[in-house]
Amino acid sequence: MRKFVSAILFSLSTTGAIAAGAGEIPRPIIECGGSFSSFVDRMKDLAVSRGTDRATVDRFFAPVRFDQRTINADRAQGIFNSGFIDFSRKLISQYRIDNGRAKLNQYKSVFDTIQSRYGVSRGVLVAFWAFETDFGAFQGDFNTLNSLMTLSHDCRRPGIFQPQVLAALELYKKDDFSPTNTTGAWAGEIGMVQMLPRDILESGIDGDGDGHVSLKTSATDALLSGANMLRKLGWRANEPWIQEVTLPKGFDYSKTGTHTKMSVRQWAAMGVQARNGNLASGNVNASVVVPQGHRGPAFITYPNFDVYFEWNQSFTYVMTAAYFATRLEGAPVYNAGNPTGPLSGNQMKALQRKLQARGHDVGKVDGILGAKTRLAVQREQARLGLVPDAWPTTELLNKL
Numbered sequence: 001m002r003k004f005v006s007a008i009l010f011s012l013s014t015t016g017a018i019a020a021g022a023g024e025i026p027r028p029i030i031e032c033g034g035s036f037s038s039f040v041d042r043m044k045d046l047a048v049s050r051g052t053d054r055a056t057v058d059r060f061f062a063p064v065r066f067d068q069r070t071i072n073a074d075r076a077q078g079i080f081n082s083g084f085i086d087f088s089r090k091l092i093s094q095y096r097i098d099n100g101r102a103k104l105n106q107y108k109s110v111f112d113t114i115q116s117r118y119g120v121s122r123g124v125l126v127a128f129w130a131f132e133t134d135f136g137a138f139q140g141d142f143n144t145l146n147s148l149m150t151l152s153h154d155c156r157r158p159g160i161f162q163p164q165v166l167a168a169l170e171l172y173k174k175d176d177f178s179p180t181n182t183t184g185a186w187a188g189e190i191g192m193v194q195m196l197p198r199d200i201l202e203s204g205i206d207g208d209g210d211g212h213v214s215l216k217t218s219a220t221d222a223l224l225s226g227a228n229m230l231r232k233l234g235w236r237a238n239e240p241w242i243q244e245v246t247l248p249k250g251f252d253y254s255k256t257g258t259h260t261k262m263s264v265r266q267w268a269a270m271g272v273q274a275r276n277g278n279l280a281s282g283n284v285n286a287s288v289v290v291p292q293g294h295r296g297p298a299f300i301t302y303p304n305f306d307v308y309f310e311w312n313q314s315f316t317y318v319m320t321a322a323y324f325a326t327r328l329e330g331a332p333v334y335n336a337g338n339p340t341g342p343l344s345g346n347q348m349k350a351l352q353r354k355l356q357a358r359g360h361d362v363g364k365v366d367g368i369l370g371a372k373t374r375l376a377v378q379r380e381q382a383r384l385g386l387v388p389d390a391w392p393t394t395e396l397l398n399k400l
Contacts, residue, residue: 044057070146110207111223123326177197202229262286291319
């Protein structure tokens with residue numbers, strides 16, 4: 001089960017989320033396609049033009065090979081259509097809870113350093129560590145350079161991967177990357193918390209003092225590097241990220257969703273209460289989210305929650321990782337309530353087409369409940385007199 005879930009998470013990684021269509025795809029640096037050997041020559045010329053000597057470039061690219069298995073993995077990405085409750089229950093196993101808490105104790109001094117230096121809470125990093133690679137047990141077995149070059153050559157999204165090849169070259173020059181031995185996920189992520197080469201180059205930390213940034217073998221390096229990356233992505237030091245809340249009867253669900261920001265003081269005035277502990281400072285802007293509708297659990301999300309989407313663009317993954325971090329730090333199991341299950345992929349596509357027909361921008365009709373589809377659902381629910389909680393149901397589908 002753990003290996004299966006890890007495979008799912010590789011396809012939901014930051015690059016995987018972009019590959020699936022979330023976010024703006026950058027333009028390629030050089031022409032993609034054509035014969036692979038000619039493309040390798042173009043990449044070598046590019047590297048030399050960027051300042052690396054020809055001999056180093058030749059050594060770096062010498063073993064590179066086209067990897068059909070990478071293409072197969074890329075094309076095999078399925079529609080991710082699980083609801084938050086089912087997904088979180090699959091990922092937050094007792095094994096991960098027990099192991100996560102053991103890691104908190106084992107690396108206490110590292111987490112103390114992270115807290116003081118970056119202000120990133122320890123549960124946040126352990127949750128990523130658990131979900132991305134099961135604490136380093138399943139880091140992926142794809143040759144990283146072959147995968148990055150194959151995806152750079154493929155004309156589907158070369159602009160994402162070509163800069164990663166150049167970053168891997170810079171890591172190679174620092175003796176922190178091996179063209180033959182560095183392995184990871186099919187989309188090029190490396191190490192215990194699955195970072196891309198450019199992220200390692202920009203945020204990597206030699207935490208254990210051995211002179212190298214080794215995210216595959218050094219938990220200290222991986223954790224410090226992950227924390228540094230979160231800080232650079234905008235993490236606000238020593239602030240919360242998510243908290244379960246209770247909502248009063250008659251609550252205005254049209255205000256829910258990450259697109260609506262109000263101060264904690266305003267939410268409290270509407271009757272939002274922390275299920276455990278206290279809400280954050282009243283001046284902090286926050287959102288209230290009900291990931292599986294008004295019959296399911298409810299959370300208040302703070303500015304740091306938005307940083308999660310810079311790491312991974314899947315809403316369900318982000319919700320699960322953020323919530324699991326609070327569990328590791330003592331939060332209770334959420335109140336699941338009695339929500340309806342998710343629509344099937346075909347039902348979601350039918351819903352998206354109906355929403356499009358009514359003038360809503362849902363992006364691509366792909367069967368995925370993304371941010372645009374959630375917003376369109378919420379607006380149609382309000383128009384039809386349904387609870388506007390942005391959770392699509394068969395009732396809404398039928399009414400449309």
